[in-house]
Amino acid sequence: MLITQIIMKQIRDYPIVTTLSIAVGTVLASEVIWKLVQCSRSKREKASRVHEVIVFNELGEICAAAHMRNNGIGSQKPHMSPCCNAHCSLRNVAKIAEQIDRAVYSIDLAIFTFSSLSLADALKRALQRGVIIRIISDGEMVYCTGSQITMLAQLGVPVRVPITTNLMHNKFCIIDGVERVEEIRLLRKLKWMRPCYSIVISGSLNWTAQGLGGNWENCIITADEKLTATFQAEFQRMWRSFGKTEASRIQPK
Numbered sequence: 001m002l003i004t005q006i007i008m009k010q011i012r013d014y015p016i017v018t019t020l021s022i023a024v025g026t027v028l029a030s031e032v033i034w035k036l037v038q039c040s041r042s043k044r045e046k047a048s049r050v051h052e053v054i055v056f057n058e059l060g061e062i063c064a065a066a067h068m069r070n071n072g073i074g075s076q077k078p079h080m081s082p083c084c085n086a087h088c089s090l091r092n093v094a095k096i097a098e099q100i101d102r103a104v105y106s107i108d109l110a111i112f113t114f115s116s117l118s119l120a121d122a123l124k125r126a127l128q129r130g131v132i133i134r135i136i137s138d139g140e141m142v143y144c145t146g147s148q149i150t151m152l153a154q155l156g157v158p159v160r161v162p163i164t165t166n167l168m169h170n171k172f173c174i175i176d177g178v179e180r181v182e183e184i185r186l187l188r189k190l191k192w193m194r195p196c197y198s199i200v201i202s203g204s205l206n207w208t209a210q211g212l213g214g215n216w217e218n219c220i221i222t223a224d225e226k227l228t229a230t231f232q233a234e235f236q237r238m239w240r241s242f243g244k245t246e247a248s249r250i251q252p253k
């Protein structure tokens, strides 16, 4: 018997009790749905309000040995186990990776040196989700030992560098920049867009083992609209300006 038939029979047999039950059930269900919507909205709003400074200093590595131990003997990778070190380098790196993991449409990275395996893994995860990544780096440092840029280039990420001896010394990353997301929307003729938020990550920090654990560095993560738009515009300008270098594909030397 169909559910509607059962309900109709119940209404006929017990009209008041059944009607009241349906009314209470409907109210409770709508309340649960409303709470779920509010929860999801508050999570998105919290993500879009990010505005913080991360500092790396001499205290960042004092918990490193404990993280290695917690990941098991012989492991090469530190584990993000609970840690009470307010300057924990590992947690700082995880904060940057968390923003990369939030990317929906685009990641534009301008970086002088990039050898961090953790952040390279975050970019690989983004690629697997279909996020479009572009990288601008320095003409010399793109080939430095352990460069993750050449690895990402081999995975199909377009990389451009300036043709000059001046340094491309920027260190910034724009995630889902408004201008870039709009460009992707038009390129892909997308009718429906998923919610996403522009974030910029910038500071003195190179994405290297030394920079992420040892040096004194700073890194700002912000969703400020004006800052993200300004960084995005500069990335777009550099990308066009360095256009010729992409033809000579970046390969490991």
Ligand SMILES: [Zn+2]
Residues within 6 Å of the ligand: 063, 064, 067, 083, 084, 085, 088, 089, 090, 091
């Ligand atoms: Zn720690």
